[in-house]
Amino acid sequence: MKLLTVAVPCYNSQDYMAKCIDSLLTGGERVEIIVVDDGSKDDTGRIADEYAAKYPSIVKVIHQENGGHGEGINQGLRNATGLYYKTVDSDDVLSADFPKMLDKLEELEAQGGVDLFLTNYFYVHDDGVGDRSIHFRNALPVGRVFTWEETHSFRVDQILMIHTVAFRTELLRKTGLEMPKHLFYEDNYFVYGNLHYVEKMYYMDVDLYRYTIGRAGQSVQEDVMTRRYAHQLKSSELCFLSCHLDEITSKRKRKYMKHEMFIMFGISVVYARLNKSAEADENLKKMWATCDAFDHKWAKYFHKQTPLWLAHLPGRLGQNVVKGVYKIAHYIIRFN
Numbered sequence: 497m498k499l500l501t502v503a504v505p506c507y508n509s510q511d512y513m514a515k516c517i518d519s520l521l522t523g524g525e526r527v528e529i530i531v532v533d534d535g536s537k538d539d540t541g542r543i544a545d546e547y548a549a550k551y552p553s554i555v556k557v558i559h560q561e562n563g564g565h566g567e568g569i570n571q572g573l574r575n576a577t578g579l580y581y582k583t584v585d586s587d588d589v590l591s592a593d594f595p596k597m598l599d600k601l602e603e604l605e606a607q608g609g610v611d612l613f614l615t616n617y618f619y620v621h622d623d624g625v626g627d628r629s630i631h632f633r634n635a636l637p638v639g640r641v642f643t644w645e646e647t648h649s650f651r652v653d654q655i656l657m658i659h660t661v662a663f664r665t666e667l668l669r670k671t672g673l674e675m676p677k678h679l680f681y682e683d684n685y686f687v688y689g690n691l692h693y694v695e696k697m698y699y700m701d702v703d704l705y706r707y708t709i710g711r712a713g714q715s716v717q718e719d720v721m722t723r724r725y726a727h728q729l730k731s732s733e734l735c736f737l738s739c740h741l742d743e744i745t746s747k748r749k750r751k752y753m754k755h756e757m758f759i760m761f762g763i764s765v766v767y768a769r770l771n772k773s774a775e776a777d778e779n780l781k782k783m784w785a786t787c788d789a790f791d792h793k794w795a796k797y798f799h800k801q802t803p804l805w806l807a808h809l810p811g812r813l814g815q816n817v818v819k820g821v822y823k824i825a826h827y828i829i830r831f832n
Contacts, residue, residue: 497578497579498528498577498579499526499578499579499580499605500523500526500528500578500580500581500582500598500601500662501527501528501529501572501576501578501581501582501665502520502528502530502573502582502583502584503532503568503569503572503576503582503583503584504529504530504531504568504583504585505568505569505585505586506531506532506533506534506536506553507540508536508537508538508539508540509536509540510536510539510540510543511584512586512587513531513540513544513586514543515589515650516584516585516586516587516588517531517547517555517612518589518761519590519594520594521554522592522595523595523598524595526596526598526602527554527557528556528577529547529551529554529555529575529579530556530558530571530572530575531548531557532557532558532567532571533558533559534560534563534567534568535561535563541557541559542725543556545557552614558571558572558575562678562735563677564676564678564679565585565675565678565680565682565684565814566675566678566679567675568583569583569675569682569683570674570675571803573668573669577645578665579601579605579664579665579666580663580664580665581602581662581664582662582663583658583683583686586707587619587708588608588699588707588708589706590706591702591704591706591749593702593703593704594704596700597613597615597662597702597704600613600698600700601613604641604698607641609696610697610698611664611667611693611694611695611696611697612662612667612691612694612696612698613697613700614636614699614700615662615703615704616629616631616660616702616703616705617629617630617657617660617706617707618633618705618706619709620710620804621709622708629703630660631701631703632656632699632701634648634651635648635649635650635651636689636697636699638699638700639699639701640698641696642696642697643695643697643746644694644695644697644700644746644749645746645748646748647748647752648768650752650755652759655755655756655760656687656756657683658683658687659689659707660687663690663694667690670692671689671690671693672685672820673685673689673690676730678717680724680727680728681724681727681728681730681731682727682734684731684732684735685735686760687756688735688738688756688757688760689735689739691749691753692738692739692744692749696729697749698781708824712768714823722770722771723771724767725764725767725771725779726765726768726779727772728767728768729764729768729780729783732761732763732783733761733786736787737758739753740752740790740794741753741791741794742791742794756796758802761799762804762807764780764783765780765804765807765808768780768805769807775804787799788825
């Protein structure tokens, strides 16, 4: 059995996937790399097969019809043999700290293991402007096993994205959470939908994940996200429907999940309003209606009792409010 399975969903990734895979190979035989060729039309499949032939005990390849990033996560998990499971996008890499992470995972496993292993991620912009680390040392205990009750408040720019997490594989299989096919931004659902099952955690304060920003056509580019606003709405809706917040007995866990849900709703609302179409406004209303039917109390809270109400001001006024907030946030964080 491997220590860690890393799934690499690939779609037309021939130009950059080698850097990703090479960074994962530094983990050696402790790592299982599952490259999921998601119906690529270029040389992605051939490159993946070459790696599997060269490193047969480390690299596996799955060729599938196009199902989207979420199906890549699903396939990786279905075929994983590692004790822990992580996903790395094919245009990103892991840093030289990867072997140190594996050393710590081995040490933790000898002591009974954890449900969730956390690290930082680092924004790498193609123009070099705005590169920065997203760390959690103010919110999480560093270098020891901890529970939710030992966590502190997260800043508005801090959420546990897929880049930060390595879940225990057994936990993921017990939850049975299935990522939807052909849905962008479903990685939010992957993290949030599994978090309420997590109890024991470990945070290693290293910039492990190098998150590449700026590639043309990338899913996090502003124009792409505005065009795909409906995917954001659906992903946030799925997260909200995954659990009733009042059923979470840990106050600190519930506080964090409220924080993450607020951020996800905020992103969804912003891009729906930036779309500036009547259809987007109508779909936004439908999302809130679905959430309200599931949990009226918390849907009302996020919709009406947080600053998100400002983004729902009708017509051009609301759109201008959103545009202003977006510009400020982008200037501070430069998330795309």
